[in-house]
Amino acid sequence: MTIFEHIIAGDLPASFVHRDADCVAFMDIHPITRGHVLVVPRQPAETIGELGPELRAHLWETAHRVGQAQQRALGSRAQHMLLNDGRAASQTVPHVHVHVIPRYGRDHARALVRIAWHITTLALPTRESPARRRRLDADAAAIAAALAAPRPG
Structure with missing residues (x-):
């Protein structure tokens, strides 16, 4: 089982x-920017091509909606949507997942440094701290509330 399957099953904590x-x-436990979210299908699949067309569409629509909610909840201006589709594309967990990374403007240099840091942290064990989990939970709650709220227009 992948780490994502353990999270989905409730065996590991997640916000x-x-x-x-x-x-x-x-x-994401190693966020590139505040509010970094992973959108993951429940179906175990290493690459997006292993998913049916309806599930692929649903995954991207969910990622799009999360991006809109990040903007409303956290004040981001845009987002990167990133899919590393397979090991040769630097996929570190062999389970399809879309990164929805909020961008806040004027954060290019910082985001590049955080991307490099993000890649290195994947190889290093990380201890969960109560303060980190509280921050992730707070951002998750804000984004979830924005997802649930009626959309303007």
Whole structure:
């Protein structure tokens, strides 16, 4: 089982933003920017091509909605949506996942440094701290509330 399957099963803690019958969205434990979310299908699949067309569409629609909610909840101006589709594409967990990384403007240099840091942290064991989990939970709650709120227009 991958770490994502353990999170989906409830065996490991996560700060969830969204859950439905087909996918979940939760805070990245090593965020590149504040509010970094992973959107993950419940179905175990290493690459997006292993998912059916309806699930692929649902995954991207969920990622899009999470990005809109990040903007409303956290004040981000845009987001990167990133899919490393397979080991040769630097996928570190062999389970499809879309990174929805909020961008706040004027943060290019910092974001590049954090991307490099993010990659290195994947190889290093990380201890969970109560303060880190509280921050992730607070951002998850804000994004989840924005997802649940009626959308303007």
